[in-house]
Each structure stands twice: as structure tokens, then as C-alpha cells.
Amino acid sequence: MRRSVFTGVLLLALGFGIAELGAGTRNFTASAQQKAETAEVKIDNFSFGPAELTVSAGTTVTWINRDDIPHTVVSTDKVFKSKVLDTDEKFSFTFSKAGTYPYFCSIHPKMTGKIIVQ
Amino acid sequence: MHPFDLQAALLAKHAQHVVLIHFPIALFLAGVAFDFLAQWTKRQSLAAAAYYNFFVAALSTIPVVVTGILAWQWQLEGQRLKGILLQHLVLGSASSLLIWLAWIIHARARRDKNAVLPGYRLLIEVVATAVVALTGHLGGFLSGVNGVG
Numbered sequence: 260m261r262r263s264v265f266t267g268v269l270l271l272a273l274g275f276g277i278a279e280l281g282a283g284t285r286n287f288t289a290s291a292q293q294k295a296e297t298a299e300v301k302i303d304n305f306s307f308g309p310a311e312l313t314v315s316a317g318t319t320v321t322w323i324n325r326d327d328i329p330h331t332v333v334s335t336d337k338v339f340k341s342k343v344l345d346t347d348e349k350f351s352f353t354f355s356k357a358g359t360y361p362y363f364c365s366i367h368p369k370m371t372g373k374i375i376v377q
Numbered sequence: 378m379h380p381f382d383l384q385a386a387l388l389a390k391h392a393q394h395v396v397l398i399h400f401p402i403a404l405f406l407a408g409v410a411f412d413f414l415a416q417w418t419k420r421q422s423l424a425a426a427a428y429y430n431f432f433v434a435a436l437s438t439i440p441v442v443v444t445g446i447l448a449w450q451w452q453l454e455g456q457r458l459k460g461i462l463l464q465h466l467v468l469g470s471a472s473s474l475l476i477w478l479a480w481i482i483h484a485r486a487r488r489d490k491n492a493v494l495p496g497y498r499l500l501i502e503v504v505a506t507a508v509v510a511l512t513g514h515l516g517g518f519l520s521g522v523n524g525v526g
Contacts, residue, residue: 329460331452343456
């Protein structure tokens, strides 16, 4: 009887242990994903794609110029500003605060985009 | 933007460069055509037409160069240029100098009544035409005439 109670408690503890370990792994994974959240905007054929992107706070957005022509990424509200990006060059910015961030290419002001941070 | 909104058009920063550049290009090319015709027909009036075209073309390079430099300083905050932008700047400066040179050669010949226009000017004008064409090609590429920009 005592042995079966002991075995039961041991199995229960083992079960809790495994469950906790699994939860811990999930928490760790979730936290890692939150920290490394990224998004990409492709610049091609004189346009930003996607032109409107919704991300969560803390996300790092990377713009990559896939066009044959130099472009820039400039925030309308002067929050961020890239150098001239030649073909295949990148620019990244981490959005820590919620809000709407319109931007444009200063060489081609008709090229516009928007980042919505939630 | 309203098409007749003058204030908005004037404040559109580097947009003027793209508009103004057409004047020296057209005037210079017309001047070259007159000069070649003058050489072929030996008519002084055509050489005079070339002179006046070169003169106004040279003058109109001033606002073009100024607005180009302002676009660089305002839109790109004077950052170090590379690639197509740098090529456009160098070739544009060379174009302006060659247009002025073509006018100076004509101006010197006109000052002396007995002087004859030197034949080498035509070679300079051909080279200048090629440099102007290349600068314009790069400028058009940059401004996005082939794209949706």
C-alpha cells in the first residue's frame, strides 16, 4: 500500500515536472520570439511593398532596396531617416512606441508608405 | 497638388531641377544644330543663332546646377554620394562646363571681326552633346521616368 502511494506521488511529481518543463520551454520560446520580432518592406519598381504594414511594438522593420535605382526611407514626422540605399542595401528601425508612422522616399516623394505600430 | 498652385510648386524642393534642366538641353542641342548648319552652308546668320542659343543655354545651366546642389543638400542632407547619383553629379558638372566652353569659343570669335570660328569647336560640341545625353539619361533614370515614381 505504502509502495503504491509512493509510486503514485512520484508519478504525479514527474508529471508536474514534465508539464512545468514544457511550459517553461514555451515561455522561453515566446519570449525569444517577442524579442526578435522582425518585418521586412521591399523597395521595388518605385514602390514600398507592403505600402502599409502593421506590427506590434518592439518590432524591427527592415527596408531592402531591390530596385535598380537608389532610394531613401524618410519618416514624415522625422522619427527615422535612412541614408541613400543602393541596390540590395538595407535600413532597419525598431518601433518601440505605438502609433502610425508615415514615410516616403526623399528622392522620389511620390513613393510613400506607412507603418502602424499597435 | 493643384496644377496651378504656384506656391506648392515652388516649395516642392528638388522638383525645379527636373523642370529647369530641359532649358539648357534644348537650347544647347539647337545651338549645335545651328552651328553644324553654319559650318555646312557658311552662313553667318546661322553661326549667330548658334551663339545666342549657347549663350542662353550657358546662362540656364546656373539655376540647374544651383537647384541640383540644393536637392542634394535638402533631400539627402549633403551626404556623400555614390553610384548613379555621383555619376549624375560629375557628368552634369562636365556638361555645364562644356556648354560654357562652346559659348566662350563663339564669343571670342565674335569679338574679333576677322576671326574665323575654329573647326575643333564642332568636336567639343559633339563631345558635349554625348555628355549631356548621358547626364540626361541618368537623370531620367533617377527621377523615375521609366517607373511609377
